[in-house]
Amino acid sequence: MNWSSTTVHSQIIFVSLGIKLRSNMKKLLILVLISGSLLNADQFWSVSKENADKALVWIANADSLYDYCAPCENSKPKLINVKSVSIKKRTTYEGFHVEINNTAEDLAYIYFFTDGGKWKNLAIHIGLNPSGVPINIFNASKTIVYKTDIEHGSYILAITNMNNDGFYFKASGVSGSGSLCDVSGQAYFKNTKYATSIISMEEDYGDCTIWFNTAVDEDKIEVSAKGCGAYYCGVGASFAQTYFFKEKVSE
Numbered sequence: 001m002n003w004s005s006t007t008v009h010s011q012i013i014f015v016s017l018g019i020k021l022r023s024n025m026k027k028l029l030i031l032v033l034i035s036g037s038l039l040n041a042d043q044f045w046s047v048s049k050e051n052a053d054k055a056l057v058w059i060a061n062a063d064s065l066y067d068y069c070a071p072c073e074n075s076k077p078k079l080i081n082v083k084s085v086s087i088k089k090r091t092t093y094e095g096f097h098v099e100i101n102n103t104a105e106d107l108a109y110i111y112f113f114t115d116g117g118k119w120k121n122l123a124i125h126i127g128l129n130p131s132g133v134p135i136n137i138f139n140a141s142k143t144i145v146y147k148t149d150i151e152h153g154s155y156i157l158a159i160t161n162m163n164n165d166g167f168y169f170k171a172s173g174v175s176g177s178g179s180l181c182d183v184s185g186q187a188y189f190k191n192t193k194y195a196t197s198i199i200s201m202e203e204d205y206g207d208c209t210i211w212f213n214t215a216v217d218e219d220k221i222e223v224s225a226k227g228c229g230a231y232y233c234g235v236g237a238s239f240a241q242t243y244f245f246k247e248k249v250s251e
Contacts, residue, residue, distance in 0.1 A: 042106050042108075043106060043107075043108035043109075043123070043130045043131060044106055044107040044108045044123050044128055044130060045097065045104060045105070045106040045107075046090060046093070046094075046095035046096065046097060047095060047096060047098070047107060047128070048095065048096065049087070049096050051107075051126055051127075051128060052087045052096040052097075052098050053087070054126040054127070055098050055107055055110075055122055055123075055126055056085060056087060056098065058112050058122060058125065058126070059082065059085045059098065059100060059110075059112070059122070060085050062082050062112050062113065063081070063082060063183070063184045063185065064079060064080065064081055064082060064113070064168070064184055064185060064186065065079075065080040065082060065100065065110055065111060065112055065122075066078065066079060066080065066110070066111040066119055066137065067080055067105065067109055067110060067111075068109055068111060068133075068137055069106075069108075069109045069133075070109075070132055070133045070134060071131070071132035071133070077111070077119075077137055079186050080100060080101065081185075081186075082100060082101070083101050084099075084100070084101055084102060085098070085099065085100050085101075086098075086099045086102075087099070088104070107122050107123040107126075107128065107130075108121075108123045108128070108130035108131075108133055109130075109133065110122040110123070111136075111137055112125075113160075113168070113170065113184065118136045118143075119136055119137045119160075119161070120135060120136050121133055121134065121135055121136070121137075142160070142162070142249050142250065143158055143159070143160040143249070143250045144158070144159045144160070144162075144246060144248075144249050145157070145158050145159075145246070145247045145248050145249075145250070146158075146159070146220070146221055146244030146245060146246055146247060147244060147245060147247045148234055148242055148243060148244045148245065150234070150242065151176060152175060152176055152234070153173055153174055153175035153176050153181075153233075153234065154173050154174055155171055155172065155173030155174075155181075155233055155234035155235075155242075155244070156171065156172050156173055156247075157169060157170075157171045157221070157223070157234065157235070157244045158170045158171075159221075165188060165189065166186060166187045166188035166189050166195050167186075167187055167195065168184070168185075168186055168187075169184060169185060169186075169187055169197065169212070170182070170183070170184035171183050171184070171233040171234055171235045172233065173233060173234060175233075181232060181233035182233065183199060183232060183233045183235060185197045185198075185199050185210075187210070187212055192215065193213060193214065193215040194211055194212065194213055194214075195211075195212045195214060196209055196210065196211055196212070197209070197210045197212075198210075199235075207227070208225050208226065208227040208228030209225065209226045209227055209228075210223065210224075210225050210228075210235050211223070211224045211225065211226065218246075219245060219246045220243050220244060220245045220246060221243070221244050221246075222241050222242070222243055222244075223235050223241065223242045223243075223244060224241045224242070
């Protein structure tokens with residue numbers, strides 16, 4: 001028997017086998033990468049007219065939304081201040097886009113603020129079935145509800161998603177004349193005591209800065225304003241401070 005010939009032949013077999021194994025591993029890696037890419041692909045960037053209309057109802061009533069792609073790597077919730085919303089028909093394929101601030105958004109990654117104080121996934125809410133996204137975001141954040149009854153009206157102030165950068169707030173209620181009001185936005189901490197938010201007032205009053213003093217007392221929060229030409233929903237008074245008293249804390 002020619003051992004050298006057998007050895008060489010065996011080496012060729014093992015080398016060939018190694019090449020096949022590496023080739024198969026590469027194919028497997030490619031499949032994994034493709035699967036990951038598909039997971040991060042658009043889900044409901046294009047929808048039916050019926051679903052676009054459903055989404056439009058909720059977006060049109062929102063001052064702010066969050067864009068959060070949970071399946072995407074290193075993704076963080078991004079606040080969207082809603083200035084415009086519309087539905088556009090696709091030109092090359094079937095379906096419709098929902099545009100927020102003139103940008104087509106994937107409904108699978110849009111979250112709106114509910115009356116229950118949660119940020120809920122819009123696609124799930126209107127009956128779609130997105131993959132890899134949570135129903136709610138900021139679940140670990142508490143919602144603190146404050147209330148005030150003053151001569152200008154009776155108002156509720158809800159604060160949620162409080163973190164090192166700031167928090168989201170929503171004020172609503174009824175004025176002394178019986179008018180309903182609703183204002184919301186994102187407030188950012190200037191220091192350990194104050195957080196501020198710039199909001200747009202109704203009619204011709206323009207923008208103004210709301211100041212939240214969160215260090216007054218454990219059970220109340222002081223709200224004042226600068227540059228506001230009107231008192232609105234308990235948070236738009238340049239001439240006085242409003243004290244909101246804690247009503248409840250919910251998970």
